[in-house]
Amino acid sequence: MTSARQPTNGHPTNATAAAWWRDAVIYECHLPSFRDGNGDGIGDLEGLTASLDYLASTLGIDAIWTGPFYRSPLLDQGFDVSDYYEVEPTFGSMATFDRLLSEAHRRGLRILVDYIPNHTSDAHPWFVESRSARASARRDWYVWRDPGPEGGVPNNWTSEAGGSVWEWDEQTGQYYLHSHLAEQPDLNLRCPEALEAMLDVLRFWLGRGADGVRIDVAHMLMKDPDFRDNPVAPSGNDNAYDLQHPDFGTQLHVHDRRHRDTHDVLARIRAVADEFPDRVTIAEIEAMSWEDWATYYGGGALDGMHLPFPFRLLETPWRADTLRSELEGLYSALPRGAWPITALGNHDRVRLASRLGAQQARVAAVLLLTIAATPCLLYGDELGMVDQPVPLERQRDYFARSTGGVTRDPTRTPMPWNDGANAGFSTAAEPDLWLPVAANAAARNVEAQLRDPESSLSLYRSLLRTRSSSPALRGGELAFVGETGDPDVLAYERRAGHHRVLVALNLTADPAHVRVPASGSVLVTTGRRTDSSLVGGEDLRLQADEAIVIDLETGATT
Numbered sequence: 001m002t003s004a005r006q007p008t009n010g011h012p013t014n015a016t017a018a019a020w021w022r023d024a025v026i027y028e029c030h031l032p033s034f035r036d037g038n039g040d041g042i043g044d045l046e047g048l049t050a051s052l053d054y055l056a057s058t059l060g061i062d063a064i065w066t067g068p069f070y071r072s073p074l075l076d077q078g079f080d081v082s083d084y085y086e087v088e089p090t091f092g093s094m095a096t097f098d099r100l101l102s103e104a105h106r107r108g109l110r111i112l113v114d115y116i117p118n119h120t121s122d123a124h125p126w127f128v129e130s131r132s133a134r135a136s137a138r139r140d141w142y143v144w145r146d147p148g149p150e151g152g153v154p155n156n157w158t159s160e161a162g163g164s165v166w167e168w169d170e171q172t173g174q175y176y177l178h179s180h181l182a183e184q185p186d187l188n189l190r191c192p193e194a195l196e197a198m199l200d201v202l203r204f205w206l207g208r209g210a211d212g213v214r215i216d217v218a219h220m221l222m223k224d225p226d227f228r229d230n231p232v233a234p235s236g237n238d239n240a241y242d243l244q245h246p247d248f249g250t251q252l253h254v255h256d257r258r259h260r261d262t263h264d265v266l267a268r269i270r271a272v273a274d275e276f277p278d279r280v281t282i283a284e285i286e287a288m289s290w291e292d293w294a295t296y297y298g299g300g301a302l303d304g305m306h307l308p309f310p311f312r313l314l315e316t317p318w319r320a321d322t323l324r325s326e327l328e329g330l331y332s333a334l335p336r337g338a339w340p341i342t343a344l345g346n347h348d349r350v351r352l353a354s355r356l357g358a359q360q361a362r363v364a365a366v367l368l369l370t371i372a373a374t375p376c377l378l379y380g381d382e383l384g385m386v387d388q389p390v391p392l393e394r395q396r397d398y399f400a401r402s403t404g405g406v407t408r409d410p411t412r413t414p415m416p417w418n419d420g421a422n423a424g425f426s427t428a429a430e431p432d433l434w435l436p437v438a439a440n441a442a443a444r445n446v447e448a449q450l451r452d453p454e455s456s457l458s459l460y461r462s463l464l465r466t467r468s469s470s471p472a473l474r475g476g477e478l479a480f481v482g483e484t485g486d487p488d489v490l491a492y493e494r495r496a497g498h499h500r501v502l503v504a505l506n507l508t509a510d511p512a513h514v515r516v517p518a519s520g521s522v523l524v525t526t527g528r529r530t531d532s533s534l535v536g537g538e539d540l541r542l543q544a545d546e547a548i549v550i551d552l553e554t555g556a557t558t
């Protein structure tokens with residue numbers, strides 16, 4: 001075994017050893033799709049509260065990322081906020097949020113809420129005031145520009161939702177910027193009052209008891225102050241796994257986001273989080289080079305984000321060589337003392353099991369829950385849910401409805417709980433459901449999978465149990481096995497003191513034979529083995545699509 005590029009920080013430093021989020025498994029529940037508590041067809045805070053035993057005990061995760069639940073016209077699933085201080089009545093009330101918090105905390109679960117500082121809804125009173133007149137007191141809270149020199153839009157920037165980022169405002173004769181829907185105007189965080197107002201929003205929710213935040217499009221918070229044109233993308237910059245509008249890929253997005261001042265804003269956000277004990281800041285940032293990703297931790301002082309998402313991993317071709325080189329890139333770029341988060345699926349992307357197929361989605365579960373990182377799972381991935389086509393008339397995602405983009409609804413269909421009406425998601429009449437339930441929900445649901453020891457859910461449960469009882473899997477160092485002897489197998493060891501765990505992932509549907517030190521006992525396998533002990537040292541035969549986790553014999557007596 002070569003101890004290829006060890007993370008310099010495989011061991012927690014003293015300063016951060018106590019940070020709960022290094023040990024945690026996070027679950028993204030995506031509120032409207034998770035469980036409907038009041039029978040109106042839409043998932044809500046009450047439904048989430050009713051699901052806490054499933055999350056805490058049946059599954060065994062540690063923290064829930066809720067999805068936005070603030071007052072909103074719901075054109076972007078709540079990422080279009082019209083009042084940051086009110087709960088959207090569709091999702092509940094301040095009292096239901098408080099109850100969610102206390103019920104979660106009682107079970108040892110933490111609650112992470114969405115923080116959306118880049119844009120508001122156009123229905124937000126701040127924007128209503130800003131657009132009312134050029135002289136309005138809040139004009140500068142948003143990004144207003146005159147037409148370009150030849151008339152028309154001020155520059156060539158394209159929106160994630162398609163078309164220009166600029167929307168003409170007849171009444172005041174200027175354009176405003178919206179990086180997403182026209183109904184989601186971007187705040188001007190270079191305006192000190194706007195930034196302070198958004199920092200107060202963060203203070204409010206952390207003060208209310210949220211354990212941390214997932215920060216929406218954190219990389220976009222500052223744009224080029226000169227509004228220069230983006231260069232054209234020579235051969236497009238689309239990636240097959242992202243569900244952005246095709247317009248978006250026609251240019252390199254170098255000026256409409258990721259200005260270096262973004263880091264100053266993120267440091268301000270972090271400083272507010274640090275006003276409260278043990279809060280975590282998780283940044284949604286797009287895929288970028290590992291060096292750039294690492295800057296979101298905030299340099300040597302680590303005064304930026306605790307956990308910037310490494311989106312490159314969601315876009316990495318599913319092969320042993322590419323996964324390994326990306327993971328090595330991640331660990332070697334990781335600043336000293338920092339710790340990564342990983343996700344292989346989220347509410348904006350194709351479902352994991354649609355991307356990889358059912359068998360390799362199981363292998364992916366093993367990867368996600370055994371590498372040296374805080375895993376973040378998307379609701380339903382534990383069931384191996386796949387994308388469910390949603391007919392046009394039932395679609396919710398305005399990113400697709402308004403300008404012909406790609407809908408993200410297929411990823412977001414309701415969580416199937418049982419084989420009852422609406423898969424147990426809601427008691428509403430079917431046409432009133434937020435999105436239709438998956439066609440295969442009668443067979444693929446929580447209750448059915450709990451009865452089946454070979455189900456995806458049973459695999460996740462056993463991985464989560466194994467992880468929580470293994471110091472090596474939780475916080476141990478990671479070292480890749482240099483040569484496995486099979487290019488389709490990715491293998492690595494996790495080590496903490498004398499605890500050593502070997503993970504080998506066969507990324508193909510053919511059996512594999514690898515030379516790795518594998519004497520020990522099988523903790524988890526996606527295959528079928530009758531014998532749970534492996535003897536004989538350096539010779540491991542893997543079944544088709546098998547991922548295996550082995551507790552290595554170390555000869556230690558303690």
Ligand code: GLC
Nearest residue numbers: 076079180216217284347348
């Ligand atoms: C983030 C969210 C996405 C949303 C967008 C605009 O990328 O994950 O769902 O549409 O921000 O808020």
Ligand code: CA
Nearest residue numbers: 036038042044
């Ligand atoms: Ca509801």
